[in-house]
Amino acid sequence: MVAEVIVDIVHSEVDKIFEYTAIEGVKAGCRVKVPFGGRLVDGYVMRLKEQSEFDVSKLKSIDSVVDEALTEECLSLVGAIAARYHCPKALVLRLFLPSEMRKGAVRELYKKIAVLVQPDAQVPPRAKAQAAALSYMQKERRAPFTDLCDAFGRGAVTALVERGIFSIEKERVQRKPYRSVEGKEQERILTPAQSEAVEGILRSEKTVQLLHGVTGSGKTEIYLTLIAKTLQEGKSAIFLVPEISLTPQMFSQLRARFGGAAAILHSGLSAGEKFDEWWRLRTGEAKIAVGARSAVFAPLQNIGVIIMDEEHDGSYVSETNPRYNAAEIAALRAEYNGCKLVLGSATPSVETYLKAEQGEYNLLKLPQRINQKPLPEVLIADMRREVRRGNNSPFSAVLRDELEDCLAKGNQAILFLNRRGFAQSVVCRECGAVVKCENCDVSLTYHSEENCLKCHYCGASYRMLSACPSCGSVLLSYTGTGTQKVVGELKKLFPAARILRMDVDTTSGKEGHFKILQQFSRHEADILVGTQMIAKGHDFPSVTLVGILDGDMSLHFSDYRSGERTYQLITQVAGRSGRAQEKGKVVLQTYDPNNYILRFAINYDYAGFFKHEIALRKATAFPPFAKIVRVMVTGEDEQKSIETLKQVYFSLKELFDAHTEKFLFFNKMKSPVKRIQNKFRYQVLMRLADESLLPQIYERSLFYKTRDVLVYVEENPANLG
Numbered sequence: 001m002v003a004e005v006i007v008d009i010v011h012s013e014v015d016k017i018f019e020y021t022a023i024e025g026v027k028a029g030c031r032v033k034v035p036f037g038g039r040l041v042d043g044y045v046m047r048l049k050e051q052s053e054f055d056v057s058k059l060k061s062i063d064s065v066v067d068e069a070l071t072e073e074c075l076s077l078v079g080a081i082a083a084r085y086h087c088p089k090a091l092v093l094r095l096f097l098p099s100e101m102r103k104g105a106v107r108e109l110y111k112k113i114a115v116l117v118q119p120d121a122q123v124p125p126r127a128k129a130q131a132a133a134l135s136y137m138q139k140e141r142r143a144p145f146t147d148l149c150d151a152f153g154r155g156a157v158t159a160l161v162e163r164g165i166f167s168i169e170k171e172r173v174q175r176k177p178y179r180s181v182e183g184k185e186q187e188r189i190l191t192p193a194q195s196e197a198v199e200g201i202l203r204s205e206k207t208v209q210l211l212h213g214v215t216g217s218g219k220t221e222i223y224l225t226l227i228a229k230t231l232q233e234g235k236s237a238i239f240l241v242p243e244i245s246l247t248p249q250m251f252s253q254l255r256a257r258f259g260g261a262a263a264i265l266h267s268g269l270s271a272g273e274k275f276d277e278w279w280r281l282r283t284g285e286a287k288i289a290v291g292a293r294s295a296v297f298a299p300l301q302n303i304g305v306i307i308m309d310e311e312h313d314g315s316y317v318s319e320t321n322p323r324y325n326a327a328e329i330a331a332l333r334a335e336y337n338g339c340k341l342v343l344g345s346a347t348p349s350v351e352t353y354l355k356a357e358q359g360e361y362n363l364l365k366l367p368q369r370i371n372q373k374p375l376p377e378v379l380i381a382d383m384r385r386e387v388r389r390g391n392n393s394p395f396s397a398v399l400r401d402e403l404e405d406c407l408a409k410g411n412q413a414i415l416f417l418n419r420r421g422f423a424q425s426v427v428c429r430e431c432g433a434v435v436k437c438e439n440c441d442v443s444l445t446y447h448s449e450e451n452c453l454k455c456h457y458c459g460a461s462y463r464m465l466s467a468c469p470s471c472g473s474v475l476l477s478y479t480g481t482g483t484q485k486v487v488g489e490l491k492k493l494f495p496a497a498r499i500l501r502m503d504v505d506t507t508s509g510k511e512g513h514f515k516i517l518q519q520f521s522r523h524e525a526d527i528l529v530g531t532q533m534i535a536k537g538h539d540f541p542s543v544t545l546v547g548i549l550d551g552d553m554s555l556h557f558s559d560y561r562s563g564e565r566t567y568q569l570i571t572q573v574a575g576r577s578g579r580a581q582e583k584g585k586v587v588l589q590t591y592d593p594n595n596y597i598l599r600f601a602i603n604y605d606y607a608g609f610f611k612h613e614i615a616l617r618k619a620t621a622f623p624p625f626a627k628i629v630r631v632m633v634t635g636e637d638e639q640k641s642i643e644t645l646k647q648v649y650f651s652l653k654e655l656f657d658a659h660t661e662k663f664l665f666f667n668k669m670k671s672p673v674k675r676i677q678n679k680f681r682y683q684v685l686m687r688l689a690d691e692s693l694l695p696q697i698y699e700r701s702l703f704y705k706t707r708d709v710l711v712y713v714e715e716n717p718a719n720l721g
Contacts (some may be wrong), residue, residue, distance in 0.1 A: 001027075002052045003062060008042040008090050008102070015088040018043075019052050021061040029070040031097075033063040040430070042102070044093050046075055069097055069282070071301055071337055080332060085322040086698040086713065092322065096297045097276050099270035109272060111316040112145035114157065121165040130157035133167065166293040174280075175272040177264055178248055178255075178514060190225060197364045198225050201342060207334050209406040210311075210352060211344040213366030214375060214604065215575020216539075219344045220250075221370075223307045223349040224257055226342065231261065231287055235304030235339070239290040240326060242313035244268045245502075245533040248514035249308075251290050258288060265291035265298055268513075288360040293318065296326045296333070303337040306330045308535050311343035311352060312568055323714055346575060347568040347606065350613050351624040366569050376546070376577040377586030378602035382593045394486050398620075399547045399587040400493065406545040407497055407526055411582065413545040415490075415529045416573045417483055426453065426465065430473035435465060447484060458677040486529050486549065494527075497515055502530035538574040541580035545587070550574055552590040552598065559720045560622045565595045567609050570601040621664050624718050627691050630717050631684040631701045632671070635709035638680045646710040651700040652684055655693060661689040672720070679710075 001022035007014055020034055026045060029471040034043040040063055052059060053656035074096045082089045088404035100106040116137040123130040133152035137143065145168060148157050150352040160166045190198065201209045201222075213219045241250050244266050254262035282284035282299040289298030293316050298308075308316070308330055316326040327343070334341040343352060343361070356363035369375065381396035391397065394417075406413045422520050426446055434443045436451045444453035444462060453462040467474050483503050490499055502516050513533070520528050523542055528534060551570055560567075570588065578584015590598060600609035618625050631648055635641040649668040656666045664687040671681035686697070705711040 001048050002056070002059065003032075003048055004033065004046045004606070005043040005062070006046055006089050006093065007036050008044065008093070009036075010088050010091045010094075012088060015090065017046065019054060019059055021056070021059045021253045022048055023062050023065070025065050026062055027068065029068055029072065031066040031069045031665065032068065035060050035063060044070060044090075046078075063714045069101075071096075071282075071299055071300070073333070074297075074299070076543045077332055077336060081322075081324070081329065084328065085324055085694075086702065087322040095294070095322070095324070096299065098271070101275050103276065106271040106275045108136060109173040109175060109276075111173050113169045113171045114143050114148050114161070114166045115169055116141050116165070117167045118165045121163075122167075123160075123318045127156070127159070129153045130160055133157055133160060137166065142616065155418040163464040168585055173269065175276045176271050177273040177277065178251060188221055190221060191218065191370060193366055193368070194222050194225075194370075197222050197366060200362070200364045201226065201340055202229070204340070206360075206362040207339075207341055208355075209340055209342045209364060210348060210356040210361045211342055211364050211366070212348055212353070212356075212606075213344070213346060214369060215346045215572065216371075216373075216375075216579045217346075217366035219366065220253065220539075221310070223309070223342070223344070224253065226307070226599065227254070227258070227288060230304030230339075231258065233304055235302050236281075236287040236300040237283075237289070237304055238295060238298055238300065238306045238330070238333075239288060240295055240308045240316070240330070241290070241292060242310045242315045243533055243535070244292050245513040245517070246309075246536070246538070247291055248517060249538060252312075254288055254290055254296065261286055262288040262290060265289055265295040267292070267294065296329045303333060304339050306334050306339065307344065309344045310572075311345045312347055312349040313536070314565075317718045319473070319718070321712060323712065347571045350564055350610065350617065353610055354614060354624055371581070372712050373578065373581075373583065375604050376574055378574060378586045380593050380598075380602065381587055381589045383589050383591050394489055394549055395493070395547075396587065396589050397600065399589065402545055402585060402587055403527075403547070407494060409544075411544040412520070412523065412525075412540060412542040413527045413547065414534060414540075414543055414573075414576050415486060415488055415527060415547040415549060416531075416535060416681060417529065417549040418531050418569075426476055428468035428471060428473055429475040431468060431471040433468055433470040435469065439464075439675070439678045441673055444484065447482075457673070481531050483531060490527060490529070497523035497527055498525040499527045499529060500525040502528060502534050532569070534573075534576070535569060536575075538576060539579055542575065543576055544578055544582050544584050546573055546577040546584070547587045547589070549589050550647060551588045552592045552595060560617070560620075560628075563616075564613060566597050566608075567601050570598070571604065571606075574601075621687070621689065626664055627688045627694070628716050628720075629686045629688060629694070629697055630714045631686075631697070631711065631721070632714065633682045633711050634679045634686075636679055637708060640706075640708050641680045641682055644704050644706065644711065647686070647704045648701050648711060649684050651703070652686075652697065655696055655700065656686075659690075661694060662688060662693055664689050689702045 003020050003022040003026055004017045005020050005680050007018060020205060028045055028047045030045045031044055032043050033040045078089050078092050083091045094102060119138055129152050131353055133148060133156050143428060161168060197211060211219055230237045239250060241247055247264060247266050251262060251264045263280045265277055278299065281289050289300055308327060318324050330341050355361045379398055381397060382397050403413055435453060436443055437460055440455055440457040442455065442457050444455055447454050451464050453464060483501050484654050487501050498518055501518055503656055519525055521540055548570060572620055574586040579588055588602060633641055633645045633648060656663055664684050668684045671683050674681060701711055701713050
C-alpha cells in the first residue's frame with residue numbers, strides 16, 4: 001500500500017502530496033513520522049492507494065504512526081479551506097489539532113494505583129507501618145499510590161509491592177477544566193415564540209438560520225433544545241461563543257443539562273486540559289464542543305447542529321495566518337454534515353441581515369423578552385452639560401443618582417468602559433509630548449495599582465516616569481479614564497459598595513473570567529466595572545442598572561463599521577439590565593447626544609438602523625456592496641519593508657491599470673499604527689467593485705513575502721486601524 005502524505009512544513013515549495021510506502025496500522029487521518037530532507041518530520045496521511053505512479057522501490061517508508069488524529073471530514077475540507085484562504089494545506093491541518101499536541105509537548109496523564117492482590121497476607125508484627133497500610137487496603141482494595149505513601153510511608157508501601165501483596169496499575173487521569181461546574185438542570189418548557197423558532201429552524205431547507213432576538217428573548221434555551229434534539233438523533237454539536245469570558249457560563253449550562261457530553265475548547269485552558277478535552281471529542285466520549293473561535297475545528301463527527309452565538313462579533317475572524325472567518329468554516333462544516341448552522345444575535349451584522357432579508361438565510365425573529373418585560377429604559381446623560389457645570393468626574397449626576405438608588409435597593413449594577421488601566425495616556429504639560437511605547441507607535445497607558453506604564457499592543461511594561469523623556473519637565477498629566485480610575489472614583493463615592501473589575505489585567509489565568517463572574521453572580525459584589533468582555537451574553541438577574549461611560553467613543557474611529565459597532569455595543573451592554581422581574585435602567589453618557597446611531601440604539605430600533613446603514617453603504621459603495629482588500633507589509637527592518645511595499649504596489653498597480661473599472665479605490669500608505677512589536681507596518685488598500693480579481697491579488701502580493709518581511713492579504717478587515 002502507498003500513503004499520500006502532506007508533511008507538516010509550512011512552505012509553498014512543499015505544499016503538495018508526497019508518497020511513502022505504508023506500514024502496518026497506517027490509515028487515512030493518521031499523523032505519522034516520515035523521513036524528509038535527511039530528518040524525521042511529522043506528516044498527515046491524506047489517503048491510501050494500492051499502487052504508485054512512481055517506482056515503488058524508490059519510495060521511502062513511513063517511519064512510525066503517532067496517532068489517528070484527523071477525521072474524514074477534516075481531510076475532505078482541507079483543500080477547500082486552503083484554497084479559500086490562500087495558504088499551505090499543512091497550515092490548515094494544524095488548525096484541527098491543539099498546538100501543544102502537534103509539537104509533542106503534551107500527552108496522556110496517568111497516575112499509579114496500588115491494588116490489593118493478597119487480601120489474606122500477613123506481615124511481621126514489628127512492621128507496624130506495613131500492617132497499617134495492609135489493614136487500610138483490606139477495606140479500600142484500591143488507592144492512589146502517592147496517597148498511600150503519604151499516609152503510611154513510601155518504604156512500607158514499596159515493601160508490600162515487592163512482596164507481591166500490592167500490585168501497581170496505571171490509571172488514566174482526565175484533566176477537567178472548571179471542575180466546579182457540575183449539577184443537573186431540568187429542561188425548561190419553551191414559550192410559544194421559542195417553540196415556533198425551533199420548529200422554523202427544523203423545518204427550513206436552508207443551511208444557515210439567522211435567529212434575531214432581542215437581549216433576554218430566550219435564544220440560549222432555543223440553542224439547548226436544538227442540541228438536545230441533535231443528541232437524541234445520535235449526532236454531535238458545536239456551540240461557538242465570541243469570547244473566552246463567555247465560555248464558562250455557557251459550559252456550565254451545557255454541563256448542567258447534558259453532563260459529561262459537553263467538552264470545552266479554548267486557548268485559556270492548560271495544555272493538558274485542552275489535550276484531554278480534545279480527545280474526548282475525537283473519540284466520541286463527548287458530543288458537544290463549546291468554545292471560542294478555534295472550537296469551530298473541533299474533531300467531532302456526524303455533526304447535527306452548529307450554533308454561533310453573537311454572530312456579529314469581530315472576534316470570530318482570525319487576525320493571524322490563516323486569517324479565517326469562523327462563520328465561513330462553520331458553513332463549510334454544516335454543508336459537509338448536512339446540518340443547520342444557527343447564527344444568533346440581538347444585533348446581527350449588516351452583511352448577515354442583508355442575506356437573511358434577501359432569502360439566502362432563513363430569518364427567525366424574537367422581538368420580545370421571554371418574561372414579556374419591557375427592554376430597559378435608556379437615560380441620556382449629556383456630558384457637555386456636565387463639564388459646563390464643573391463636573392469633571394467619570395460619572396454624570398444622573399448616573400450617580402441611579403447608582404445610589406440601585407445600591408439602596410440591594411440590586412447590582414454594571415459599569416461599562418472600553419478602556420482598561422488608570423489613564424489613557426501620560427502627557428507632558430510643558431512640551432505636549434505623549435509617552436509612547438519603544439516597540440509600537442502607540443501611547444502608553446498608566447496603571448495605578450502597579451504604578452507603571454503598559455503598552456496594550458505588545459504588552460511591554462515600563463516604570464512610571466518622573467520627568468518627560470523629551471524635555472525633562474516634571475509637569476506630567478494623565479488624560480482619559482480607564483477601568484482602574486473608575487473603580488477608584490467609585491470607592492470614594494460609595495465606600496460601602498463591593499466592587500469587582502473585569503478586564504485583561506484582572507482575568508489572567510485560565511479561570512480568571514470564571515471566578516469574577518461567579519463572584520458577581522453569587523452577589524458577592526454590588527458593582528461590576530469592565531471592558532468589552534462584560535458587554536454581551538452574561539445573564540445576572542439582580543442587575544437593574546447599566547452605566548455606559550463612553551457610549552460614543554467607537555463612533556469616531558476611522559472605520560466604515562464604526563456606526564454599526566457603536567449600535568451593537570450599546571444594545572448589547574444595555575441588554576444586561578433588567579433581565580428578571582425588576583425593571584432595568586441604562587444610563588448612556590455621551591458628548592454627542594443627537595447622533596442618529598445613538599437614537600436608534602436607545603430606542604432598540606434595529607430595523608431603522610439597518611435601513612439607514614444599508615442605504616449609506618450602498619450609496620458609498622462599501623461592504624457588502626464592495627470588497628475592501630488590504631495587503632499588509634510588515635518587518636523589523638523599515639527599509640526592507642518599504643522596498644517590499646514598492647514591489648507589491650507596482651505589481652498590483654499593473655492589475656489596477658489593466659482593470660481600472662473593477663477598482664473603486666487603490667493606494668499605498670503607512671498603516672494607521674505604523675509600528676507594533678518592533679515591526680514596521682505599511683499597506684496597499686483597495687476597494688473592489690468586482691471580486692474576480694481576488695486570486696490575482698493574493699498571487700501577486702504573496703509572491704514578495706520573504707523571511708524578513710511578512711506580506712499578507714485581508715478581506716474586509718475587522719479592524720482597519
